[in-house]
Amino acid sequence: MSDLSLLARADLDPAVAQSILATALAGADDGELFLEYKRSESLVFDNGRLKQAGTDTSQGFGLRAVKGEAVGYAHSSQVSEEALKRAAETVRAVADGYAGTLAAGPARTNVRLYGDDNPLDAPAFGDKVRLVEAIDAYVRGKDSAVRQVSISLASSWQAVEIMRPDGATYRDVRPLLRLNVSVVAGRGDRQESGSHGFGGRAAFAGLVTEDSWTHAADEALRQALVNLDSVPSPAGEMDVVLGPGWPGVMLHEAVGHGLEGDFNRKGQSAFAGLMGEMVAAPGVTVVDDGTIIGRRGSISIDDEGTASSRTVLIEDGRLVGYMQDRQNARLMGVAATGNGRRESYAHQPMPRMTNTYMLAGGHAPEEIIASVKNGIYAVSFGGGQVDITSGKYVFECTEAYRIENGRVGAPLKGAMLIGSGPADMKRVTMVGNDMSLDTGIGTCGKAGQWVPVGVGQPTLKMERITVGGTG
Numbered sequence: 001m002s003d004l005s006l007l008a009r010a011d012l013d014p015a016v017a018q019s020i021l022a023t024a025l026a027g028a029d030d031g032e033l034f035l036e037y038k039r040s041e042s043l044v045f046d047n048g049r050l051k052q053a054g055t056d057t058s059q060g061f062g063l064r065a066v067k068g069e070a071v072g073y074a075h076s077s078q079v080s081e082e083a084l085k086r087a088a089e090t091v092r093a094v095a096d097g098y099a100g101t102l103a104a105g106p107a108r109t110n111v112r113l114y115g116d117d118n119p120l121d122a123p124a125f126g127d128k129v130r131l132v133e134a135i136d137a138y139v140r141g142k143d144s145a146v147r148q149v150s151i152s153l154a155s156s157w158q159a160v161e162i163m164r165p166d167g168a169t170y171r172d173v174r175p176l177l178r179l180n181v182s183v184v185a186g187r188g189d190r191q192e193s194g195s196h197g198f199g200g201r202a203a204f205a206g207l208v209t210e211d212s213w214t215h216a217a218d219e220a221l222r223q224a225l226v227n228l229d230s231v232p233s234p235a236g237e238m239d240v241v242l243g244p245g246w247p248g249v250m251l252h253e254a255v256g257h258g259l260e261g262d263f264n265r266k267g268q269s270a271f272a273g274l275m276g277e278m279v280a281a282p283g284v285t286v287v288d289d290g291t292i293i294g295r296r297g298s299i300s301i302d303d304e305g306t307a308s309s310r311t312v313l314i315e316d317g318r319l320v321g322y323m324q325d326r327q328n329a330r331l332m333g334v335a336a337t338g339n340g341r342r343e344s345y346a347h348q349p350m351p352r353m354t355n356t357y358m359l360a361g362g363h364a365p366e367e368i369i370a371s372v373k374n375g376i377y378a379v380s381f382g383g384g385q386v387d388i389t390s391g392k393y394v395f396e397c398t399e400a401y402r403i404e405n406g407r408v409g410a411p412l413k414g415a416m417l418i419g420s421g422p423a424d425m426k427r428v429t430m431v432g433n434d435m436s437l438d439t440g441i442g443t444c445g446k447a448g449q450w451v452p453v454g455v456g457q458p459t460l461k462m463e464r465i466t467v468g469g470t471g
Contacts, residue, residue, distance in 0.1 A: 005161065006035040006036070006037055006059070006079070006159060006160075006161040007035065007079075007161070007163075009037060009059075009079075010035075010059070010079035010080065012079060012080065012081060012084070013081075014163075014169075016081055017033065017081075017084060017163065018163065018165075018167055020081070020084050020085055020088050021033050021063070021088070021163060021164075021165050022165050023088060023092070024063060024065060024087070024088035024091050024092050025065050025091075025092075025095070025102065025165045026092070026095065027067075027095040027096075027097075027098045027099050027100055028065040028066055028067050028094070028095040028098070028100055028102065029066050029067055029068065029100040029101070029102065029103055029330065030066040030102065030103040030326055030327065030330070031063075031064045031065040031066050031091070031165065032063075032064055032162050032163060032164055032165075032304060032305070033061060033062075033063050033084075033162070033163040034061060034062045034063075034064070034160065034161075034162055034303060034342070034345055034349075035059075035060075035061045035079065035160065035161040035162075035163070035345065036058075036059060036060060036061070036062075036158065036159070036160050036161075036344060036345040037057075037058075037059040037158070037159045038056075038057070038058050038059070038156060038157070038158040038159070038344070039055070039056070039057050039118070039120055039156065039157045040055070040056045040057075040058075040120075040154070040155070040156040040157075041054070041055045041056075041120045041125070041154070041155050041156070042054050042152070042153065042154040042155075043125075043128060043129065043132065043152070043153050044150065044151070044152045045129075045132035045133065045135075045136055045149075045150070045151045045152075046148075046149075046150040046151075047148055047149075047150070048136065048149075050129060050132075053125075053129075055120075058077065058344070059077065059079060059345075060075060060076055060077040060078070060079060060344075060345040060346065061075060061076060061079050061083075061084065061087070061345055062074070062075040062342070062345040062346065062347070062348070063075070063084065063087040063088060063090075063091050064091060064348060064349075065091040065092065065094050065095050066094075066326075066327050067094050067095045067098050067100060068100075068331070069327075069331065070094050071094065071327070071348060072090060072091035072092070072093060072094030072095070073091060073348050074086070074087035074088075074090040074091050075087070075345055075346045075347075102165060102166070103326065103330060105164045105166055105168045105305065106170065106301070106304065106305040106306040106307065106326075106336070107306075107307065108168075108170070108307075109300070109301065109307035111291070111300055111307065111308075112300055113201070113291060113292070113293050113294065113295075113298045113299070113300050113308070114174065114175060114201035114202060114293070114294055114298070114300070115175070115202070115203065116173045116175070117175060117202070117203035117206075118157040118175060118203070119155040119156075119157065119175050119176070119177045119202070119203055119204040119207075120155055120156075120157055122203075122204060122205070123204060123205075128153060131153075131208070131213070132151040132153060135149075135151050135181060135213055135217055136149045136151060138214065138217055139181065139183055139217045139220070139221055142217075142218075142221055143185065143221060143225065145185040145186060145187055145224075145225065145228070146183060146184075146185055146221065146224075147184045147185060147186045147191055148183070148184035149181070149182070149183055149184075150181075150182040150183075151179070151180070151181050151182075152178075152179070152180045152197075153178075153179050154177070154178050155175075155176065155177045155178075155204065156175070156176045156177075157173070157174070157175050157176075158173070158174045158175075158176070159171070159172070159173045159174075160172050160173075160174070160303065162301075162303070162304065162305040164305065168305075170301055170305035172299070172300050172301050174201060174299070174300075175201050175202060175203065176199070176200075176201055176296070176452060177199050177200065177201075177202065177203075177204060177207050177208070178197060178198070178199030178296070178440065178441060179197055179198060179199060179207075179208060179212075179213065179216065180195060180196070180197030180216070180441065181195065181196055181197065181213075181216045181217050181219075181220040182194070182195040182220060183195070183217075183220040183221045183223075183224045184224060185221065185224040185225055185227075185228055186228070187228055190228065191228075192224055192227035192228045192230070192413075193223075193224055193227065194219075194220045194221060194222065194223025194224030194225070194226070194227060194398075194399075195220050195223065195398075196215075196216045196217075196219035196220040196223065196439070197216060197439060197440075197441040198212055198215075198216055198439040198440050198441065199296055199439070199440035199441055200294045200295055200296050200440040201294050201295065201296065201298060202294050216439075223380065223398070223399050226399060226411045227398075227399070227411060227413065229410070229411055230410070230411040230412055230413035231402075231410050231411070231412060231413065231471065232412070232413055232414055232469060232470040232471035233376070233397075233400065233412040233413060233414045233415035233416075233467065233468075233469030233470060233471050234376075234402070234412075234467065234469050234471045235467055235468055235469040235470070235471065236466070236467060237464050237465065237466055237467070238374055238375045238376065238464075238465065238467055239372045239373075239374065239375035239403075239461060239462070239463050239464070239465070240375055240376055240377075240378060240417060240461070240462050240465040240467065241368055241369055241372060241375060241376070241377045241378070241403065241459065241460070241461050241462075242378050242457065242459065242460050242461075242462070243377065243378065243379040243380070243459055244365075244432065244434045244435060244436045244456075244457060244458050244459050245436040245437060245438050245439070245456055245457070246380055246381065246438040246439070246441075246455065247378060247379070247380065247381055247457060248356070248357050248358065248437075248438065248455035248456045248457035249381050249384075249438070249442065249455045250381060250384065250393070250395050250417070251286065251356065251357070251358055251455065251457055252353060252356050252442070252444070252453065252455045253384055253386045253393060253395075253421075254386055254391060254393040254395075254419075254420075254421030254424070255286065255314075255391075255421045255422070255425060256286075256288070256313075256353050256356045257269075257353075257386065257388050257446070258270050258271045258388055258391055258421060258422070259271055259286075259288075259313045259314075259319075259321075259322050259323060260322065260323050260339070260350075260351040260352065260353070260446075261322045261323055261324040261325065261328035261329065261332060261339075261351040262325075262328050262350060262351050263388055264322050264332075265328050265331055265332050268388060268389050269388055269389070270388070270389065270390060270391035270420075270421070270422045271319060271391075271422065274319050275319055275320070275322075276318065276319065276320070277318065277319055278317045278318055278319075278426075279314060279317070279318070279319045279422060279425060279426075280314050280317040280318075280425035280426060280428065281317050281425065281426050281427070281428040281429065282316055282317045283316065283317065283361050283428070283431050284314060284316070284317050284358060284425060284428050284431065285312070285314060285315050285316055285358065285359040286312075286313045286314040286356070286357070286358050286359075287310060287311060287312050287313060287356070287357065287359065288310075288311045288313060288323050288337075288339065288353055288354055288355065288356045289309075289310040289311070289354065289355050289356075289357070290302075290308030290309065290310075290338055290339070290354030290355060291308050291309060291310055292355055292437075292454070295355050295437065295440065295454045296355075296440040296441070296442060296452045296453065296454050297353070297354040297355040297356075297442065297452055297453040297454035298354060298355060298454070299338070299341070299354060301338070302325070302338045302339060302340045302341055302349070303340055303341050303342045303349045304325060304326050304336070304340040304349050306325075306326065306336045306337075306338040306340060307338055308338040308354065309337050309338045311323060311337045311338075311339070313356075314425075317426075321337070322334075322337075322351075323337055323339040323351045323352070323353060324336050324337045324339055324340075324351055325339060325340030325341075325349050325350060325351045326340055326349075328351055338354075339351045339352055339353070339354065340352075341354075341451050342449065342451075343449040343450055343451060347449050350446065350447065350449070352444065352446060352449075352451055352453075353444060353453050354453060354454070355437065355453065355454035355455070355456070356453070356454070356455055356456075357435065357437060357454070357455060357456030357457055358431070358435070358456070358457040358458065358460070359435060359458075360431065360432065360433050360434065360435035360458045361430070361431025361432060361433060361458060361460075362431070362433055363430045363431060363432050363433060363459075364432070364433060364434075365432050365433075365434050365459040367430075368430045368432055368459050368460070368461045369403060369406060369407075369408060370406035371406065371430065371461065372403045372406060372461065373404070373405055373406070374403070374404060375403045376397075376400050376401065376402060376403060376412060376415055376467060377400060377401045377402075377403050377408055378397045378399075378400045378415065378417065379397075379399040379400060379401070380397070380398045380399040380400075381395050381396065381397060381398060382395075382396045382397075382398040383395075383396050384396060386421070390420065391420045391421040391422040391423070392419070392420050392421075393417070393418070393419060393420070393421055394416060394417070394418050394468075395416065395417045396415075396416055397412070397415040397416065397417065399411070400412045400415040412469070412471075413470070414468075414469050414470045414471075415467060415468070415469050416467065416468035416469065417465060417466070417467060417468075418465075418466040418467070418468050419465055419466055424462055424465060427462045427463050427464060427465065428460055428461065428462050429461050429462070429463050430460060430461040431458055431459075431460050432458035432459030432460060433458065434458050434459055435456060435457060435458035436456055436458070437454055437455070437456035438454060438455050438456055440454065442454055442455055
């Protein structure tokens with residue numbers, strides 16, 4: 001890390017870049033020069049053959065000047081003195097005639113949550129192709145009901161450098177890897193699907209072992225076979241038990257986005273103006289934690305240079321914090337939380353989640369299920385839609401079961417959860433002692449930008465939730 005310099009890679013004199021940056025941000029409240037170099041690789045093995053394979057290398061810079069709520073931003077894939085000067089002319093316009101006080105830079109950190117190893121370097125691409133071929137053969141050999149297998153493998157290595165107008169420079173190197181297995185199984189005219197994946201910020205050998213990929217394949221096949229036996233989901237208002245881990249994606253979407261600083265500063269969130277008030281049931285504590293070693297959503301520093309942190313958002317049902325980037329934190333009079341993230345150099349930073357999850361409670365999962373007379377047990381989710389302003393959501397269950405008289409029954413097809421995040425957080429009546437994070441597959445979209453994230457939760461029970469179904 002110490003000898004990494006993206007300016008040197010572009011043969012750009014740091015003193016020249018610093019001078020241009022200082023001129024561009026004269027009179028501004030904040031801003032930075034963000035440089036990025038990224039390599040990525042992906043392959044898709046589908047229906048017994050390699051369908052897609054690609055590699056990409058990109059680099060560029062983004063220059064930002066912030067004045068109050070106004071932002072000037074310019075970016076270029078050409079990292080040169082000429083391109084930087086043109087960008088400076090563009091962003092300087094936002095601060096012309098303005099005499100702001102430049103915000104102090106982020107505090108430095110020596111914490112490293114992942115290594116510098118590049119998951120693209122080893123094994124060779126041909127070995128990765130042979131791996132996905134082996135996964136395909138493994139799944140097909142497990143059950144004659146398998147009709148289609150699809151495996152995707154994606155990895156990237158991103159280096160970022162953030163230069164402040166005071167001369168401070170912050171650097172990070174971020175590896176990222178994800179493997180996903182999808183299976184279609186059938187009997188007669190009926191067929192159903194299942195999927196499972198895993199990933200994180202580590203070298204290939206550190207994540208992709210025979211145990212890890214066979215587990216992913218087994219889980220994808222298991223889910224597909226379970227769904228083959230599913231019956232139409234009942235509809236109506238009933239108790240819902242959410243499983244641990246990946247079902248936290250519902251918490252992420254229905255609640256997490258509403259706790260990002262920009263939505264609350266602008267009054268667009270259902271949680272705006274509720275700081276200090278009860279917004280969930282007692283016993284519900286939600287945190288955003290970007291400091292977990294090796295996790296997909298973790299970042300040593302955010303894309304403004306602020307050290308990642310563990311931010312408590314809801315504590316024992318009470319709203320106590322928001323996720324903040326530098327601009328929204330300054331305008332709201334609070335500290336930045338290390339949640340200023342961007343998809344690439346071509347995008348402005350904004351408040352984004354990292355790893356967002358609910359803490360464990362005191363109930364055993366078996367106790368929670370036994371308490372339900374009539375409801376459903378939702379183990380995995382697919383797509384969903386959320387309105388940030390109202391908090392209303394719709395989520396599709398990709399694996400769910402009927403609960404009758406405290407016992408898990410038949411698997412269900414077509415179950416949808418419909419409700420309002422802020423309202424339904426108050427309907428949580430039991431929180432399990434089995435909190436777990438997802439396996440490292442999440443990607444979050446906001447304002448056209450996509451970033452890797454993590455989710456998680458324990459088993460929990462929510463009462464009187466609307467379930468949409470076909471039964």
